[in-house]
Structures are given as C-alpha cells and as structure tokens.
Amino acid sequence: MTMAFDLMTDWTDEDLLEAYADGDQSAARALMMRHAPRVLSLATRLLRDGSEAEDVTQEAMLRLWKIAPDWRNGEAKVSTWLYRVASNLCTDRLRKRRGVGLDEAPEIQDETPDAEAQLITADRGTALRAAMATLPERQRLALSLRHLEELGNPEIADIMDISVDAVESLLARARRALAAEMEKHREALGFTS
Amino acid sequence: MANKLTDKDLDALFAAEREQAPDMSMRLMENILADAAHVASGRQIVPPAPVPVRTGWIQRIMEPFGGVPVLAGGLAAMVIGIYVGYSGTDTLPVVGDYVAGLSGTSLTDFGLGLDSFDMLLEEG
Numbered sequence: 002m003t004m005a006f007d008l009m010t011d012w013t014d015e016d017l018l019e020a021y022a023d024g025d026q027s028a029a030r031a032l033m034m035r036h037a038p039r040v041l042s043l044a045t046r047l048l049r050d051g052s053e054a055e056d057v058t059q060e061a062m063l064r065l066w067k068i069a070p071d072w073r074n075g076e077a078k079v080s081t082w083l084y085r086v087a088s089n090l091c092t093d094r095l096r097k098r099r100g101v102g103l104d105e106a107p108e109i110q111d112e113t114p115d116a117e118a119q120l121i122t123a124d125r126g127t128a129l130r131a132a133m134a135t136l137p138e139r140q141r142l143a144l145s146l147r148h149l150e151e152l153g154n155p156e157i158a159d160i161m162d163i164s165v166d167a168v169e170s171l172l173a174r175a176r177r178a179l180a181a182e183m184e185k186h187r188e189a190l191g192f193t194s
Numbered sequence: 195m196a197n198k199l200t201d202k203d204l205d206a207l208f209a210a211e212r213e214q215a216p217d218m219s220m221r222l223m224e225n226i227l228a229d230a231a232h233v234a235s236g237r238q239i240v241p242p243a244p245v246p247v248r249t250g251w252i253q254r255i256m257e258p259f260g261g262v263p264v265l266a267g268g269l270a271a272m273v274i275g276i277y278v279g280y281s282g283t284d285t286l287p288v289v290g291d292y293v294a295g296l297s298g299t300s301l302t303d304f305g306l307g308l309d310s311f312d313m314l315l316e317e318g
Contacts, residue, residue: 037226042215042216062229130211149212183207
C-alpha cells in the first residue's frame, strides 16, 4: 500500500524505511525530504564543490535504499548513519584529490589556493567557509556537525567513531584554529570590539 | 592590539552560516528517487522457506537406506532367508513346493475359488 507523502510527517525514520522496504515509494520520498538536504549541506561544507556534494548525497541515499530491508531498529539513528556514510564518502574524495592512499593520509591542512584570497574579499559567511577550509578535515567535520548541523557531542562521536572526550578535544582545537585564522582578518570582517 | 575574536563572534558566524544551507536541485531529487525505485524493483520477494517437518531419530537413521518401507521389506526377506536356511525346503508349505517345481500340485488345488479360471490356469 502506498501512503500519501504528506500523511507521513509523523512517521519515524524506521517506519518509513520499513514501508519503503515493503515497496512504498512515497516513504522513500519522505525519507529523502527529511534527510537529503542535511546530507547535502554537510557534503557541500566539507567538499566546497556543489556537484561533488550532490554526488555524495545521491550515493549516501542509495546506500540507505539498499540497506533498508536489513535495517535493525534501535542500532543506529538513520540521520547518524547517513552523516557517517556521507562524511566517509567526503573524506575519500578529499584524499583522492590529494592523491594520497587512505591508510597513509595524514591530517594535513587544505592548501586550496583560493582559501586565503577569499578571506579578504568576501563576506563573513564566505570568510568562515574559507577559514574552515584551512582546518584539518576531521576538525572541519567536527565543527560542521556541531555548529552547523547542531548535533550533540555523543552523536558526533558515533558519526566519527571516536569517544565523546575526543570530540570535545577536537572541537576545542578546531575553534582555536578557526578563531586564529579569522583573527587575521578581524577588522576586514567588521569585528571591531 | 585588537581584542581576540570571541566565542560569541564565532557563534554569530556559525548562526549566519546555518541560514545558508544549499537547496536541493530538482535533478538531485529525481536522481535519488530514481535510485530508490530502481533498488526496489531489483529486490526480489523471496517466499518464506518451508518449515521443516520434525522427524524422530529412528526415521532419520532409516532415511539414507530408503525409509521405513524399504527397510521393512528387507527385514522380511532376511527373516524368510534365515527360516529357509535353517529348516530346508522340505518343511516349506505346498506353495513353496509348487514354486520350486517339486510337486504335482497345481494352483487349482488350493481351493482359492478359482474354479471358473481352471481353463486359464491349466497348461496346454
């Protein structure tokens, strides 16, 4: 049976996945509208490339469709699972850009040529994105999840497969590094307190 | 020297950035839903496996040899064979003599109510 999409707003993610696995395409639409925008947002911030971010979003959702019949309720939140898949896909792409194998890839800073230039010419939002691009990718991921996607530290720990203490430490380092980067252009950005 | 960028400043930047989430394009939504339909169509509906019938241990032991009917037949043949082996053909019933061709008895002597078929049963 296919339910109208607008009647599914109070369904849980698990209910929707089960309905999709039973052949209800409107459940797939509801899941997409609920989660794909957030996955796209994270991927865009991590990759800074709209086209690649769309590819990652499509791939993450495809993996969700495939795993739907085997989804085990209570083991993970769908959103957490999707963020984890998307962040791993983004990490793979970032490392491929650098031409470094996955295992030996160090946490190096993004040396994108325009990162520095954008700081002095663009608005605060662009400056923030550019400053975040200079951070090591795991710091960038943690900052994005915490301050842009507004997730709690335990969920971030699940997504990044690290402890909550490690998340707090990562966030503290990331905020210090971000503030230092933004500080260079403090006056240009209008922070003149 | 200017004051450092404060946590409050950073939080304000993050709050502004949250408003700048990218929009989903129609093409992306169509692709995602096409994937969902494709995956669903390729998923075969597997009928539930038949529930195995519970069998006793004697049946499970007999199964490789052909089951109860075959073993029962074999057992009967074995009993007859032992009987014949010990007692010899002299003590076999008249039917045995007839089969072995040792007696002039014919099937019509058994009184099986086959009188009407005498003609068919007689030789010649």
